[in-house]
Ligand SMILES: [Ca+2]
Ligand SMILES: [Ca+2]
């Protein structure tokens with residue numbers, strides 16, 4: 001009853017409203033539809049397999065329809081991108097390969113479209129729980145993050161060293177298909193009972209070993225920048241117990257970020 005009447009009246013009311021809007025913002029006799037305004041956000045960094053938050057904006061003058069449709073898409077990049085909801089302005093993006101990606105947010109008001117791009121540099125974290133981690137020599141035990149000192153992921157591998165104990169080695173195999181420059185960072189669980197000189201050996205693309213020593217007594221629970229090196233097929237990062245400083249040696253996680261792209 002009421003429903004019938006409303007459906008009969010509604011189209012008329014809509015026409016009247018549209019007429020008023022057109023008259024109100026017209027003035028120039030051209031209809032005056034402004035294109036949507038889109039901002040895809042500032043450039044970002046992400047890690048393979050970990051959802052990245054996209055924070056964008058898309059606005060419109062409400063003409064001609066009041067409906068603004070938005071779509072995220074991948075313009076370029078070495079791998080696939082999975083959007084949490086490609087139609088949402090703010091959503092997530094998950095990448096399946098390292099490299100530099102360009103993502104595009106398109107907004108359409110039914111008549112005009114606008115786009116804006118965001119560049120995302122995607123790196124890779126390798127945890128000691130990943131298949132790319134292996135014990136090469138000696139004994140490494142696992143400690144959970146519940147020891148109160150934190151770590152990357154669920155746990156970390158450790159070996160106690162009293163110099164000159166027998167050598168133990170644990171390796172993160174990088175499994176890179178091509179040669180490129182990377183910023184290398186390392187994560188660890190810091191505490192006073194750790195070694196003050198954890199040896200970390202980076203095997204670069206030319207087969208050269210670069211050895212670094214970091215103190216595991218500070219700078220815990222953050223990505224500590226270790227070096228920028230050219231890496232490729234056959235490259236790996238090893239943690240050893242060949243330390244001049246007594247204490248626990250840790251192998252927790254490593255991270256590569258494409259550099260100089
Ligand atoms: Ca936003
Ligand atoms: Ca518009």
Ligand SMILES: [Ca+2]
Nearest residue numbers: 152153155252
């Ligand atoms: Ca870990």
